[in-house]
Amino acid sequence: MLDATVVKLLNEQINKEFYSAYLYLDFSNYFESAGLDGFANWYKIQAQEERDHAMLFYQYLHNNNEKVTLEAIAKPDQAFSCHMDVLKAGLAHEIYVTSLINTIYSAAYDVKDFRTMQFLDWFIKEQGEEETNANDLISKMELFGSDPKSLYMLNSELQARVYSAPSLVL
Numbered sequence: 001m002l003d004a005t006v007v008k009l010l011n012e013q014i015n016k017e018f019y020s021a022y023l024y025l026d027f028s029n030y031f032e033s034a035g036l037d038g039f040a041n042w043y044k045i046q047a048q049e050e051r052d053h054a055m056l057f058y059q060y061l062h063n064n065n066e067k068v069t070l071e072a073i074a075k076p077d078q079a080f081s082c083h084m085d086v087l088k089a090g091l092a093h094e095i096y097v098t099s100l101i102n103t104i105y106s107a108a109y110d111v112k113d114f115r116t117m118q119f120l121d122w123f124i125k126e127q128g129e130e131e132t133n134a135n136d137l138i139s140k141m142e143l144f145g146s147d148p149k150s151l152y153m154l155n156s157e158l159q160a161r162v163y164s165a166p167s168l169v170l
């Protein structure tokens with residue numbers, strides 16, 4: 001049996017990760033409409049990764065004989081006035097998710113739940129990578145986004161991103 005607070009936070013994280021997937025699909029949706037298929041591809045793959053994250057939390061709870069409750073997924077309701085707005089919303093979201101992971105880790109630490117801490121280690125590292133990726137996108141857009149030819153090249157670069165399953169297997 002895991003600690004009740006830890007279970008509650010892990011269960012909520014399933015929903016947060018599915019929301020992340022939905023949010024990134026909305027970003028992809030924005031870029032599809034804007035004609036930037038590479039950016040759309042990048043965020044579509046990002047959405048796929050977030051679904052994987054949700055399923056890892058789901059499976060971790062089941063593997064520990066805990067009950068999972070699936071809640072409603074919130075509607076992504078941000079309006080964007082330019083491409084950069086989307087990228088910045090992505091970074092802000094990842095910083096928020098990092099804080100959520102840290103909160104669960106902290107709760108596990110409080111009750112000496114070493115198993116959950118070890119499970120979360122992968123997510124601690126993953127969040128570092130997610131923030132780096134979001135920052136890199138913003139930097140590239142700042143450098144190249146205002147020139148149509150450079151934007152075309154950047155879009156082509158993001159078009160090349162391919163999905164790969166998470167390295168964490170439960």
Ligand code: MG
Pocket residue numbers: 017020049050053097
């Ligand atoms: Mg995630």
